[in-house]
Amino acid sequence: MVKRINQQSIVLIGMPGCGKSTLGVLLAKALAKPFVDTDLLIQEQMGATLQDFLDVHGHMALRQQEERVVLISDLENKVVATGGSVVYSSAAMAKLKRCGVCVFLDVPPEELYRRVANFSSRGIASAPNTTLEMLYRERLPFYRQYGDYCLRVNGQTPKQMIEQLLELLSVNSPL
Template sequence: MEMDNLILIGMPGVGKSTVGVILAKVLGYQFIDSDLVIQERKKRLLHEIISAEGVQGFIEIENQINASLQVHRAVIATGGSAVYGKEAMANFKSIGKIIYLKLSYEQIEERLSDIKGRGVALRDGQTLKDLYEERTMLYDKYADIIINEENLTVEETITTIIEAINI
């Protein structure tokens, strides 16, 4: 299987979906939002799944679905918690390049006013800062390419990705 997909990872609010849609158009790829795939397959909204199954249950569902994605010439925007799924990340590594869209904590905090409504998988008592610190290590670990988005527009981010992947 050739590695012809681009998988976007990173915190909620970094613009994985926004960047992903435009990047897919520019490259002539299909765009897949893994959160939407989960909602479609489970016939429920993310926050409904999290309420019903708990954060851990949601992460297991997300892992199974992401691990089963088999696509070609696609840009895949993942949920911020996708990196908790070992099988999912192994699948992504095998089908494409993993691109980490990186932003400082301050920028993410600014962008995420409505964190619960966005279906962000926060455990009880966990703050956004805790989540940021826990996940950035995983994003760094899995990334093939790291794009520092600090002070970049969406267009600049896309240009930087295209230069980095060298298509």
């Protein structure tokens, strides 16, 4: 990478429930960077929760909103937690990758089931009648394609995950 980690964004991608928002806040604190959660930006722009928007407009409209918000937002030199479906947009991913490095937080489906009890009401941009496991299999190739790094997440505490992530990114941990 041409830029140093401390001068670029760190973008977290992965399935709903993998810990992007939780880790993002902790990572931003550890690196003294601003934190951005694109799901919150989307909700702010739409004036509705993701689920309310989905109920009215459907999953493809939510994906379009996600792409639009990523493309218009200032995401330079920040820690960015993305929505899980951002990987469907090559334009959004191209922008995110220009901003910095993408880290795929890989959580096995059985762990996701424990973490995401509210799959049908969580505001997840998926086609009707799609299960969490089906969505994982559908998105996995995209996460692997766009992830510069992969952090396997399974049973670690958030602090352990931050330490692993900082080590993966070769940043000295101030924790």
